Amino acid sequence: MPESPPTLFDTEPLRRLLEHELAAIAPELGAVFGRQGLFLRSCPSAPQALTIPMLGGVTRLFVASPDRLGGDATCQATALPFADDSFRLVLVQHAAEVVADPDALREELARVLEPGGIVMILGFRPLSAWRPWLMLQNRRYSPLTLCSSGGWRDALADVGVDAYASRRIGPLLHRPAMAAPSARRPRWQSVLSPLRPSWLLLARKRTFGPRLEPGRISLREPAVRPRLASGTQRACA
Numbered sequence: 072m073p074e075s076p077p078t079l080f081d082t083e084p085l086r087r088l089l090e091h092e093l094a095a096i097a098p099e100l101g102a103v104f105g106r107q108g109l110f111l112r113s114c115p116s117a118p119q120a121l122t123i124p125m126l127g128g129v130t131r132l133f134v135a136s137p138d139r140l141g142g143d144a145t146c147q148a149t150a151l152p153f154a155d156d157s158f159r160l161v162l163v164q165h166a167a168e169v170v171a172d173p174d175a176l177r178e179e180l181a182r183v184l185e186p187g188g189i190v191m192i193l194g195f196r197p198l199s200a201w202r203p204w205l206m207l208q209n210r211r212y213s214p215l216t217l218c219s220s221g222g223w224r225d226a227l228a229d230v231g232v233d234a235y236a237s238r239r240i241g242p243l244l245h246r247p248a249m250a251a252p253s254a255r256r257p258r259w260q261s262v263l264s265p266l267r268p269s270w271l272l273l274a275r276k277r278t279f280g281p282r283l284e285p286g287r288i289s290l291r292e293p294a295v296r297p298r299l300a301s302g303t304q305r306a307c308a
Contacts, residue, residue, distance in 0.1 A: 105159025201268035
């Protein structure tokens with residue numbers, strides 16, 4: 072079986088960045104509980120070490136080609152082979168940046184996410200200290216389709232998933248060895264946080280209450296305030 076050609080995510084700086092991202096979101100993953108989760112990675116060689124103690128299991132997929140996914144299932148990127156509302160958690164790590172139709176993938180992810188479920192999206196910031204290096208690498212590898220966290224926020228809202236938090240993560244530069252996310256950062260790195268390469272968006276699928284059948288809606292009658300005769304005093308216990 073022929074080996075798949077190398078991708079941008081096979082380079083050492085991006086492999087370290089992917090590992091850094093998973094370590095950074097570990098506290099968020101530890102708070103998710105439910106039956107099943109879906110982890111969609113950017114490529115077969117991307118790190119897949121996840122610790123989600125309160126989740127029953129995790130289905131792992133990766134982008135095999137711009138229109139195909141592989142891993143625990145083989146399918147088109149625009150038609151996931153899962154029933155509606157199948158996953159409590161959907162984690163996407165840069166996969167939407169390498170598929171041919173990210174909008175269709177987004178709709179599929181919203182479909183398989185159960186009401187009240189959590190979706191975590193990791194993507195590259197269009198403006199960051201990494202951008203010159205990424206643009207240079209795009210000449211050697213397939214170009215990425217970059218989208219801001221704000222663009223994802225609006226697009227997810229259109230398919231019934233509302234964002235509630237966003238963060239900037241990742242080291243400022245791609246060359247130095249990356250410190251662990253828990254390590255104390257110098258003050259100058261906090262000031263330059265907007266230049267970090269990755270964004271994390273957390274969102275939750277809307278839940279809907281019981282439907283009221285037309286014609287059977289009963290309104291509570293307003294309470295009637297008793298009237299007292301002139302000069303009468305109300306007795307108090």
